[in-house]
Amino acid sequence: MSVLVSPSLLAADFANLQRDIEMINSSEADWLHMDIMDGVFVPNISFGFPVLESVAKICKKPLDVHYMTVHPEQYVERTAKLGAMMMNVHYEACVHLHRTVDKIHKRGMKAGVTLNPSTPVIMLEDIISDLDMVLLMSVNPGFGGQKFIFNTLSKIERLKELIAKHNSKALIEVDGGVQQETAPLLAKAGVDIMVSGSFIFQSSNPHEAVRFLKNL
Ligand code: DX5
Numbered sequence: 093m094s095v096l097v098s099p100s101l102l103a104a105d106f107a108n109l110q111r112d113i114e115m116i117n118s119s120e121a122d123w124l125h126m127d128i129m130d131g132v133f134v135p136n137i138s139f140g141f142p143v144l145e146s147v148a149k150i151c152k153k154p155l156d157v158h159y160m161t162v163h164p165e166q167y168v169e170r171t172a173k174l175g176a177m178m179m180n181v182h183y184e185a186c187v188h189l190h191r192t193v194d195k196i197h198k199r200g201m202k203a204g205v206t207l208n209p210s211t212p213v214i215m216l217e218d219i220i221s222d223l224d225m226v227l228l229m230s231v232n233p234g235f236g237g238q239k240f241i242f243n244t245l246s247k248i249e250r251l252k253e254l255i256a257k258h259n260s261k262a263l264i265e266v267d268g269g270v271q272q273e274t275a276p277l278l279a280k281a282g283v284d285i286m287v288s289g290s291f292i293f294q295s296s297n298p299h300e301a302v303r304f305l306k307n308l
């Protein structure tokens with residue numbers, strides 16, 4: 093099976109949002125990745141519910157929502173109401189991670205847990221069997237267009253071992269600096285989903301950029 097591709101909306105042209113969503117709709121992309129930043133958990137602010145709601149109305153791809161906020165549990169209800177398929181919360185932002193994952197499932201969404209580059213995968217040992225996805229950050233969260241952190245490749249190996257040990261169904265998604273040079277390494281490492289922002293949206297042919305990732 094080829095990898096799934098989740099283009100990151102953060103790199104879209106916000107003055108032409110409808111055009112860019114339609115571009116994603118007509119591409120081979122599998123999901124749409126939406127980055128919510130609160131200026132507290134990460135040193136940047138992206139967009140919030142008014143934008144999410146407008147995008148959800150016109151986007152035909154399943155929504156993969158990535159919360160880079162403190163207290164993401166506060167937003168479970170509203171994210172479910174959007175019709176989101178996946179809600180990703182940061183391990184580092186959740187004191188009661190098990191409760192938050194449970195809340196996400198009860199609202200009918202898949203639950204993803206995201207790890208910052210410096211957080212070891214072993215921190216998920218006691219929750220991995222409840223997760224639908226683990227999102228490994230391959231840059232420090234907060235900004236698009238950053239350089240890929242190569243330690244992510246060995247982290248993927250350790251995560252695969254953890255998933256196998258617990259017979260978990262969790263998929264592996266990687267986010268940050270995924271482009272022409274790094275994507276083949278991720279495909280070889282066996283990731284399930286690649287998030288990619290600037291590589292897709294700043295390409296002269298975004299459909300071709302998505303196809304490149306899908307055909308690795
Ligand atoms: C970073 C975000 C990413 C970002 C990726 O905090 O989580 O989703 O948009 O952008 P690129 O692909 O440009 O690194």
Ligand code: ZN
Nearest residue numbers: 127158267287
């Ligand atoms: Zn993201």
